Amino acid sequence: NGNVDFCLVNLRIIDNMGVGEGRISGQIETEYGDDVEGVMTELMSDNPAYPAYNMTNPSGEYAFENTPFSNDYVLSGQKNDDILNGVSTLDLLLIQRHVLGQEILDSPYKMIAADINNDKQVSSLDLIELRKLILGIHTEFPNNKSWKIIDASDALNIINPWNYTEKIDVSNFQDDIENANFIGVKIGDVNGSATASLQAEKEELASIIRFDFKNEVISEGEIIELELINNAEALFGFQFTLSLENFELIEVIGESVSDENFAVFGERMTMSYHSNTEISDRPVVFVLEAKTDGKLSDLLDINSEITKAEAYVGKDLEVTGIDLSENNVETDFSLYQNNPNPFNIETTIGFVLPEDGPVSLTLFDITGKTLKSYNFSGTIGYNELVINKKDLATNGMIYYTLESSGNVATKHMIVIE
Structure with a gap:
């Protein structure tokens, strides 16, 4: 008969497999704002499809796409490469000044970096462990890892920096998260010299100090005392690798120098030395037995083969290179x-x-x-x-x-x- 009618109907569609998918993303930086590349982030869940992994890009960014809603997740990160990145005797000097109360580390992240043995405090034990790494005795931290990846939202301070978390909990995920950020802390690097990404420019040492030595002609089997004479003003520390290809090391002598300051690896010797006061102009003597005849300057070699050759000078602890210089002003015929x-x-x-x-x-x-x-x-x-x-x-x-x-x-x- 042509009569029509209508009604309004509310249609609700329910996805029984969950309620859609979203994105969880963030960025990892150091406390200095440097992007940390190469962190393997992990997204963990009770969902059998997990864990999932994503590596941070050169901008320190990561993202987990197509993440199902209504699940609980745990985010974390790992980076355990190049244990010596940013680590040097300068860090030993700064940690020791902190331990002695002379110059307190001024951020919670620096204190975390100084906790080498991972016991939630900074002490002389950390100095011992870090020096072994610098000298090449250790190739990894016995009780720690190269980087700690810490929740950037943690409210940390220098009074108690130890209440940090290395994860971010996501409960009942319902919407995109774009700021699941972390702070990357390079263990052992308290002066912020670590290279956080491949794109970061490595700083070249602007200057060089020279250790003078008395040059002479030596014979095989001869015992010599190689005294390094410091000509730098206000030297507070140094480190290097000394080639022993032409020598047998008998003894190392110097102010407060002990077996903890050097290590021998076949034909290489590493040394790490620092002081809270200015180092004297004659800090160390190496007692050596010559394996061959020759001119001392032709047989000696200080390099960075194991421990990088560098020194720390002045009140600002400028990092300089190290070189050897012949001191030939000998007046005896x-x-x-x-x-x-x-x-x-x-x-x-x-x-x-x-x-x-x-x-x-x-x-x-x-x-x-x-x-x-x-x-x-x-x-x-x-x-x-x-x-x-x-x-x-x-x-x-x-x-x-x-x-x-x-x-x-x-x-x-x-x-x-």
């Missing part, structure tokens, strides 16, 4: 043994003069017959002269005499086929 000896092609004779002046070097055989004479001008300090076998026309034992400014010295050498 000396004639050294030629090197190599015996020789069949050429050999070098080293000597020290107390002043500039004329020099005479004469070589003669066992009968006293002169084989070769050299007359030249020498300079104060260390000098050397190369002798060629072809100029001698003989084999066997010969003698050489050095004369200069009224000083005379004689030694012998052996020429072979």
Whole structure:
């Protein structure tokens, strides 16, 4: 009959598998605002599809997409690479000043970084553990990990920094979360020098200090005392690797230097030394036995092979590089043994003069017959002269005499086929 009618109907659709999906995301930074790359974040749930993982990008960001609503979740992060990142003797110095009450660490995150043994306090025990890492004795923290990833919403302070959590709880997830943020703390790095991402620019050391040493010609089996002379103003600490390829280490001597300050690994020795007061100009002496003949400056090598070579100078503890410098202002007249000896092609004779002046070097055989004479001008300090076998026309034992400014010295050498 053409009659029509209508009514309003409310239709409610229910998803029995849950109520949709959302996104949980956040960022991980250091306390200095540096983005922390390479943190493996984990999202845990009772849902059998979990845990899920996501690595932070160069901006320190992570995200878990398509996360089902109405579940409980736990967020956390792990980063345990490059244990030495940002760790040096400077951190030892700053931690010790804190322990002694001289200069308190001024943030809860620095105190967490200083808690090397993970016992929720900063003490001399942390210094011992960190020094072992710097020297290469340890390759990981025995009771800790490289980074702690801490809930950024934790209200921490320097009075009690230990009430931190390394997770974020999400209860009954119902809506997108975009600020599940963490603070990354590099353990052992209390001065904030750690590189948090691959994109971060590494700072080059702006200056170098030099340790002077007395250069000389040494012979195999000779025991020498290598004294490093500090010429920097207000030196508070240093660390380096010393090559022992040409030496056998017998002893290390110095102010407050103990076995805890160095370690030996075959042909390498590492050293870490610091003081709360200015270090003297002669901080350390290495007693060494030479394994070969040669000029000391050619045999010595300080490098960063295991422990990075650097020093900490001035009231602001500027980080500098380290180099060796020959200190040849030796005033005692000396004639050294030629090197190599015996020789069949050429050999070098080293000597020290107390002043500039004329020099005479004469070589003669066992009968006293002169084989070769050299007359030249020498300079104060260390000098050397190369002798060629072809100029001698003989084999066997010969003698050489050095004369200069009224000083005379004689030694012998052996020429072979």
